[in-house]
Amino acid sequence: MLLALDTSTAFVSVAVHDDGQVLAGATTDQPLLHGERLAPLIDDTLRQVGAIRQDVTAVAVGVGPGPFTGLRVGVVTARMLGYALGIPVYGAGSLDVLAVRAVDEGVTEPFLATLDARRKELFWASYDEDGARLDGPRVDRPGDLPDHLLVVGDGPVRYPAVFDRTSPPAAPDAATLADAVAQERVELVDPEPIYLRRPDAAVPGPPKKVS
Amino acid sequence: MTRDEPLVLGIETSCDETGVGIVRGRTLLADAVASSVEEHARFGGVVPEVASRAHLEAMVPTIERACDVAGVTPSDVDAVAVTSGPGLVGALLVGVAAAKALALGLDKPLYGVNHLASHVAVDQLEHGPLPEPCLALLVSGGHSSLLLVDDVTTGVSPVGRSIDDAAGEAFDKVARLLGLPFPGGPHIDRAARSGSSVAIDFPRGLTSSRDLERHRFDFSFSGLKTAVARWVEAREAAGEPVPLGDVAASFQEAVCDVLTRKAVDAAVDRGVEDLLIGGGVAANSRLRSLAEERAARHGVRVRVPRPGLCTDNGAMVAALGAEMVARGRAPSGLDFPADSSLPVTTVQA
Numbered sequence: 044m045l046l047a048l049d050t051s052t053a054f055v056s057v058a059v060h061d062d063g064q065v066l067a068g069a070t071t072d073q074p075l076l077h078g079e080r081l082a083p084l085i086d087d088t089l090r091q092v093g094a095i096r097q098d099v100t101a102v103a104v105g106v107g108p109g110p111f112t113g114l115r116v117g118v119v120t121a122r123m124l125g126y127a128l129g130i131p132v133y134g135a136g137s138l139d140v141l142a143v144r145a146v147d148e149g150v151t152e153p154f155l156a157t158l159d160a161r162r163k164e165l166f167w168a169s170y171d172e173d174g175a176r177l178d179g180p181r182v183d184r185p186g187d188l189p190d191h192l193l194v195v196g197d198g199p200v201r202y203p204a205v206f207d208r209t210s211p212p213a214a215p216d217a218a219t220l221a222d223a224v225a226q227e228r229v230e231l232v233d234p235e236p237i238y239l240r241r242p243d244a245a246v247p248g249p250p251k252k253v254s
Numbered sequence: 255m256t257r258d259e260p261l262v263l264g265i266e267t268s269c270d271e272t273g274v275g276i277v278r279g280r281t282l283l284a285d286a287v288a289s290s291v292e293e294h295a296r297f298g299g300v301v302p303e304v305a306s307r308a309h310l311e312a313m314v315p316t317i318e319r320a321c322d323v324a325g326v327t328p329s330d331v332d333a334v335a336v337t338s339g340p341g342l343v344g345a346l347l348v349g350v351a352a353a354k355a356l357a358l359g360l361d362k363p364l365y366g367v368n369h370l371a372s373h374v375a376v377d378q379l380e381h382g383p384l385p386e387p388c389l390a391l392l393v394s395g396g397h398s399s400l401l402l403v404d405d406v407t408t409g410v411s412p413v414g415r416s417i418d419d420a421a422g423e424a425f426d427k428v429a430r431l432l433g434l435p436f437p438g439g440p441h442i443d444r445a446a447r448s449g450s451s452v453a454i455d456f457p458r459g460l461t462s463s464r465d466l467e468r469h470r471f472d473f474s475f476s477g478l479k480t481a482v483a484r485w486v487e488a489r490e491a492a493g494e495p496v497p498l499g500d501v502a503a504s505f506q507e508a509v510c511d512v513l514t515r516k517a518v519d520a521a522v523d524r525g526v527e528d529l530l531i532g533g534g535v536a537a538n539s540r541l542r543s544l545a546e547e548r549a550a551r552h553g554v555r556v557r558v559p560r561p562g563l564c565t566d567n568g569a570m571v572a573a574l575g576a577e578m579v580a581r582g583r584a585p586s587g588l589d590f591p592a593d594s595s596l597p598v599t600t601v602q603a
């Protein structure tokens with residue numbers, strides 16, 4: 044049984060996958076409560092399918108890019124469950140999962156997957172018509188993304204004026220992640236956050252004069 | 255589990271130390287700490303995002319190390335405890351999420367605990383059962399508090415606090431002024447040994463009779479820091495050398511004088527016979543000796559854990575968690591938040 048979790052967006056998403064299908068999946072509807080909601084949601088989701096923690100044989104986690112604080116909650120949770128249960132932990136890029144979902148929902152041409160990066164920027168990667176990544180992930184201003192490609196994800200929602208060819212809103216979620224990992228439709232990576240940005244920090248100058 | 259001697263694993267990530275401690279009751283079995291202090295040194299202070307990234311990387315290896323040292327496996331643990339606040343929110347969240355996942359994966363009770371109360375509880379690992387009530391003086395780069403501790407698991411109330419900089423922050427800022435590395439405390443302590451504590455009469459914050467009316471047990475270190483800066487600048491402007499030892503010793507004396515005077519005064523005022531000192535600044539040699547000298551004059555006993563237990567660590571969190579189990583407190587569940595401004599009165603999340 045595969046337990047999948049994603050915290051690369053403002054929401055928390057958990058799914059359980061076994062015997063070739065997603066048995067249960069849930070995504071919270073209140074933003075920015077990763078620290079509070081993730082563990083109870085895992086607990087609830089396992090209960091819902093009548094599973095106990097020892098039934099879980101692997102953990103998959105969305106490794107972003109996404110807001111750092113929430114992302115770390117997901118990654119540390121996955122790593123710690125792996126440690127406590129002695130089971131493997133797989134990472135998958137959240138843009139890659141979004142791309143799988145876009146293809147499943149009917150996209151049939153090359154496209155850009157985008158997620159909100161705040162600070163007037165987007166995380167993005169480009170994909171072919173089957174959802175295989177061609178370029179990225181990167182972080183850029185909306186106006187600096189490659190032109191003329193269909194755009195899915197947060198970009199069109201946050202910056203409707205910038206993008207003319209768009210597909211219905213979609214976000215990476217744990218159910219898609221679980222399916223994609225089980226069907227080997229995404230590249231598996233270490234459970235390590237994709238930050239794409241350095242920490243904000245400046246080396247201070249000499250002490251300021253007080254007199 | 256044996257309720258009196260529970261095996262508890264504690265996780266602490268409120269600032270720049272990833273701490274994992276394991277205790278059995280009041281016995282310390284392991285205290286593993288991974289610090290990112292070197293990554294912050296060039297910035298002259300802790301950079302929250304740098305600390306959070308370091309916590310994530312250090313978390314599993316530090317738990318593994320603690321279990322190795324303690325000679326236990328995670329499934330032996332009776333309960334997990336974690337600092338839920340106060341502290342840097344992004345840093346706290348890594349520890350809180352890790353602890354929840356560990357408790358969930360092991361199917362063990364989880365206790366979210368207050369960082370300040372943990373600084374008090376840690377003393378049990380060294381000096382045995384905590385005298386209650388006691389007065390606690392907690393001084394570090396993040397806090398300067400006087401607390402009355404009636405019951406370390408439920409009843410901690412504030413008596414005084416710093417109205418501006420924390421004591422450790424003042425040490426860091428003055429160290430920087432004197433060209434000493436971050437964190438400043440140990441370097442000031444060392445430099446002070448070659449100087450005179452009465453060479454320069456630096457101000458004692460909130461000790462005038464007018465201030466004492468409103469802030470009898472509160473601290474202020476920002477005026478002192480400015481006074482040191484002015485004094486050093488005047489020397490430099492006059493083209494004279496700065497006597498490092500004298501400045502360090504006189505500054506340190508001003509801080510320790512106010513801290514110990516107010517702490518002992520508070521103990522006497524509240525009729526408490528035990529003064530406990532914790533936090534990173536408790537490692538300062540002058541603070542220890544002055545506190546003992548003054549407390550003895552008023553019949554107050556002083557307890558200071560050894561320096562390694564005074565700075566932030568996981569053992570202190572485990573110690574408080576074990577005490578909660580021993581006193582039959584209910585666990586916290588899995589849905590409590592990391593609270594950067596958790597009040598000291600909230601001992602358990």
Ligand SMILES: [Zn+2]
Nearest residue numbers: 369394533566
């Ligand atoms: Zn502390």
